[in-house]
Amino acid sequence: MFSFFSFESTKAATTSLTVSQAIQQQNNAIQAVEGYVVGKPTSATSVITSNYPDDYSLAIADSSSETNTSNMLYVQIPSQFRSQFGLKSNPELKGEKIKVTGNLTAYYSHPGLKNTSEMIHLTADGGTGEGGYAGTYYDQAIGKSGSTLKTALHNIIDDHTEISYSNVWEALRNTDEDPNNANNVILLYTGRSQSKYSNGSGVDNWNREHVWAKSHGDFGTTMGAGTDLHHLRPTDVSVNSSRGNKDFDNGGSLQGEAPDTYTDSDSWEPRDEVKGDVARMIFYMDVRYEGDSGELDLEVNNVVNNGTSPYHGKLSTLLQWHNQDPVDNFERNRNEVIYNEYQHNRNPFIDHPEWVEAIWN
Known part of the structure; x- marks a missing residue:
């Protein structure tokens, strides 16, 4: 099968990092990171918080009110996640807590996460609501079996x-x-x-x-x-x-x-x-x-x-x-x-x- 990147390469550690930890660990390792959506990066030192031009990226931080870009992680959004996580399509996402998984590596010449393989909405307390997918397309299926x-x-x-x-x-x-x-x-x-x-x-x-x-x-x-x-x-x-x-x-x-x-x-x-x-x-x-x-x-x-x-x-x-x-x-x-x-x-x-x-x- 023709693929853009290997499925095996996207398997991540089960323990999530904070944004500050992810910023310190820019070693291309595959990791899950939890943080609040604070805007969309446009350069290494600039993040906009409204009138988003596209769905290609977002910035997360450990606080929903963070304004200092040095405390933000820039996240690349692949095409399969843009309809649900891109800020142009979902401006109401700003302030929500999410979990993202991918390679910890520079993006926009800034600490970032690329080759994103998973994006999940989290509840405000950092919990997973009903298994990690609260508020998504599959909300009614979470926690069920058989x-x-x-x-x-x-x-x-x-x-x-x-x-x-x-x-x-x-x-x-x-x-x-x-x-x-x-x-x-x-x-x-x-x-x-x-x-x-x-x-x-x-x-x-x-x-x-x-x-x-x-x-x-x-x-x-x-x-x-x-x-x-x-x-x-x-x-x-x-x-x-x-x-x-x-x-x-x-x-x-x-x-x-x-x-x-x-x-x-x-x-x-x-x-x-x-x-x-x-x-x-x-x-x-x-x-x-x-x-x-x-x-x-x-x-x-x-x-x-x-x-x-x-x-x-x-x-x-x-x-x-x-x-x-x-x-x-x-x-x-x-x-x-x-x-x-x-x-x-x-x-x-x-x-x-x-x-x-x-x-x-």
Whole structure:
């Protein structure tokens, strides 16, 4: 999978630093830091507190009333966090306490934190409200597990904005854009980067793959499950045909056209780089479509050969893949684009991978 920085490199220490400690420890170590949002840096010695021009950075301090920039830590805000933590979009964030995780290194030629991998709203007393995510999109899910968590997540991601199947073409050009070439998309199973406009039905064109096979529940390309971008990906036409409606499992013979991909009569094993992506898309579909509002009740199960039943397997394999291939920035960026520009809902298992085990343990 093409990523901007390694998932492994973003794992942080569990103990948070104060801002003053972080300022003293500018050694590029990965750390979590807690502080109050006090403004947006514009230079090494200047922080503005209103009329913010963008969502790219913020300054935090140990006191919400701090005005001395030497007592502030400058935080870089990657694209996946800007909608929730950028001050242009969220000016009311000023004065709130947050926790940020990333590399302790200079930003704006000032003590800072870059390559930010996590940003969390905290309660005023520095606690975590309900597990560290109070006041966020997932507020109603925090502290839950099992079927209770699944229901809470369903209620959060349900009723998203739906798009037509014809509009999926243009959406995929955006969601699956090659981070190294804005003219291309990355194809899911082959990993090939090719022109965004080489879609179609010809040899080596790309088309729209339903990762949750659309025959599993027979929903076709109808708006809703049939056009849900969280499980639609660009794939090579013939590779898509080879996959067909097979369930996911390990084993089989080399597919041939897609590297490190195996298949047999009833299962499909994609390359290692996207195994986790596939698993998290299947888990999303299970939680999103629960049979209310006249929709199908889609369920992941532990078998293959599910045919037209509204089931998809194989659960034990998908759990293995989820752990084997952690979330990376291609997935995070995709989740953000779908949320901000199209459906306005998120895949919770990209944001919170730990919730997979909390539901399917």
